[in-house]
Amino acid sequence: MGLAGVLVNPAFAYAEEETKDVLAAGRALDKQIHIANASTEGEIDAAFESLVERRVDAIMVLMHSSDAGVAVMPETGVTESL
Secondary structure: OOEEEEEEOOOOOOOHHHHHHHHHHHHHHHOOOEEEEEEOOHHOOOOOOHHHHHOOOOOEOOOOOOOOEEEEOOOOOOOOOO
């Protein structure tokens, strides 16, 4: 995997902390991470467009702790609950 995209809701209380953790993990694994921030429907559409334009190999959605996360790997069609 070359580039991973991460969709983050910046309105979430722990978004900044979790984003820092994801970026640190990417550095530790020598992986490129692109953060796409979105909190409204329009921003989500734009964020996914930016992920497609950057041709990310995988997408991770950071969600509130009460929700389940989902990883999508477009090249394989695999969607995995985290």
